[in-house]
Amino acid sequence: MAAKTKNVRETALELLETIEKNQAYSNLLLNHTIEKNKLPQKDIGLLTELVYGTLQRSMTLDYFLSPFLKKGKKADPWVIHLLKLTVYQMLYLDRIPDRAAIFEAVEIAKKRGHKGISSMVNGVLRSIQREGVPSLEEIKDPSERLAIETSHPTWLVKRWLDQFGYEKTKEMCEINLTAPLQTARVNLTRMTRDDCIKHLESEGFKVEASPIIPEAIRALKGNLAHSSAFKEGLLTIQDESSMLAAYALGVKEDETILDACAAPGGKSTHIAEKLSGTGKVISLDLHEHKVKLIRDNASRLGLRNIEASAMDSRNASGSFQPETVDRILLDAPCSGLGVMRRKPDMKYTKREKDLERLVQIQQELLDSVAPLLKKGGILVYSTCTVDKGENQDSVAAFLQRHPEFEFDESLIDRMPAAVRPLITNSSLQVMPQDFGSDGFYIASLRKKV
Numbered sequence: 538m539a540a541k542t543k544n545v546r547e548t549a550l551e552l553l554e555t556i557e558k559n560q561a562y563s564n565l566l567l568n569h570t571i572e573k574n575k576l577p578q579k580d581i582g583l584l585t586e587l588v589y590g591t592l593q594r595s596m597t598l599d600y601f602l603s604p605f606l607k608k609g610k611k612a613d614p615w616v617i618h619l620l621k622l623t624v625y626q627m628l629y630l631d632r633i634p635d636r637a638a639i640f641e642a643v644e645i646a647k648k649r650g651h652k653g654i655s656s657m658v659n660g661v662l663r664s665i666q667r668e669g670v671p672s673l674e675e676i677k678d679p680s681e682r683l684a685i686e687t688s689h690p691t692w693l694v695k696r697w698l699d700q701f702g703y704e705k706t707k708e709m710c711e712i713n714l715t716a717p718l719q720t721a722r723v724n725l726t727r728m729t730r731d732d733c734i735k736h737l738e739s740e741g742f743k744v745e746a747s748p749i750i751p752e753a754i755r756a757l758k759g760n761l762a763h764s765s766a767f768k769e770g771l772l773t774i775q776d777e778s779s780m781l782a783a784y785a786l787g788v789k790e791d792e793t794i795l796d797a798c799a800a801p802g803g804k805s806t807h808i809a810e811k812l813s814g815t816g817k818v819i820s821l822d823l824h825e826h827k828v829k830l831i832r833d834n835a836s837r838l839g840l841r842n843i844e845a846s847a848m849d850s851r852n853a854s855g856s857f858q859p860e861t862v863d864r865i866l867l868d869a870p871c872s873g874l875g876v877m878r879r880k881p882d883m884k885y886t887k888r889e890k891d892l893e894r895l896v897q898i899q900q901e902l903l904d905s906v907a908p909l910l911k912k913g914g915i916l917v918y919s920t921c922t923v924d925k926g927e928n929q930d931s932v933a934a935f936l937q938r939h940p941e942f943e944f945d946e947s948l949i950d951r952m953p954a955a956v957r958p959l960i961t962n963s964s965l966q967v968m969p970q971d972f973g974s975d976g977f978y979i980a981s982l983r984k985k986v
């Protein structure tokens with residue numbers, strides 16, 4: 538029993554080290570480790586909690602630890618990870634007694650280091666147990682305190698405070714510390730949502746209908762990616778916010794739709810499920826290996842109306858005739874600040890200058906696809922980020938250069954009722970705290986007739 542638990546913590550420590558060295562994204566690495574080691578369900582839960590929890594709260598844990606570390610004496614990175622992993626358990630996981638967490642940490646330190654390291658680990662953790670961690674109230678500057686308290690970089694907290702004010706920023710930072718929901722889209726070309734729920738329940742999953750999106754379900758127990766319903770093409774794992782893009786586009790049965798940044802095909806397949814007759818989706822993405830993901834998903838879902846090819850969409854206007862597509866989705870490459878709950882390591886690697894570089898690419902993509910749209914057609918611009926520069930300002934800059942486009946007032950009529958209150962100026966910014974879904978932005982523009 539003890540050996541098993543120790544293995545989980547050792548694995549968590551190794552994962553934290555690899556993620557820190559920037560060798561992998563947390564979500565991909567964790568899934569890979571779970572599959573490779575064929576971990577039992579209870580270990581998967583603990584491993585996920587330890588890795589995500591420690592990453593989510595990394596800056597707070599550094600703050601708590603700092604008075605207990607000898608000044609001027611730099612400990613090895615693995616020792617710091619081990620201490621943070623253990624302090625995380627002591628402070629945030631009620632079901633793990635402090636003495637058990639400390640015992641496991643000292644055992645790992647003995648195994649990986651020398652006696653000096655294990656007694657240092659023991660000493661630091663026992664002092665924290667005895668004296669408690671420093672109060673966050675000691676941080677006087679409110680933005681600095683919010684940054685440390687919710688473990689978000691100070692530049693980002695300051696940027697959000699400027700854009701959204703204190704309350705919204707605090708709510709967003711706090712929800713970013715919680716585990717995301719897994720949601721999925723039922724393939725309505727194959728089965729109704731009610732029947733799909735029954736199908737999943739017969740497989741032992743616990744799911745419920747989404748109150749936001751008519752074809753979505755929320756997983757309460759079990760990973761839907763492992764269901765036979767998924768393998769049989771009845772489902773696509775997709776966040777509810779992401780599903781709004783196909784609604785915003787509002788496809789009609791026999792239209793031609795361009796999805797200019799399409800891989801892995803979450804939105805292309807959604808659009809394709811909504812088309813019928815001779816309608817088709819032209820799905821583009823940069824590289825062949827990404828385009829293969831779109832084709833694989835389309836084939837798993839039994840969709841034959843997607844034409845996927847590799848292309849830099851900044852050159853799309855050279856490959857398609859002007860004014861030949863009915864609707865365009867530009868789900869642009871973005872900073873992804875709306876999905877930080879899923880990839881907590883991202884909080885510490887993003888830099889403010891990355892955002893400016895992305896705005897440039899977003900503008901080039903918009904300029905390139907705009908001529909392909911028929912007069913009267915709809916262009917939906919979307920991102921999974923919460924940032925005015927990449928969202929509202931990007932759209933405003935495009936409209937200024939393109940007087941042939943205007944905001945599309947009819948967006949509100951196409952959107953599910955629950956999100957309508959969020960729409961202003963033919964666009965909407967979903968914050969992660971609105972429905973517990975990802976942060977996401979959508980703007981709908983019409984090419985004037």
Ligand SMILES: C[S@@+](CC[C@H](N)C(=O)[O-])C[C@H]1O[C@@H](n2cnc3c(N)ncnc32)[C@H](O)[C@@H]1O
Pocket residue numbers: 779797798799800801802803804805821822823824827848849850851868869870871902
């Ligand atoms: C937000 S993701 C798209 C997600 C996709 N729409 C979905 O729902 O599954 C952005 C995509 O843009 C692609 N991309 C980035 N620059 C591009 C470019 N210049 N041309 C085409 N695709 C590009 C990336 O490879 C990435 O797959």
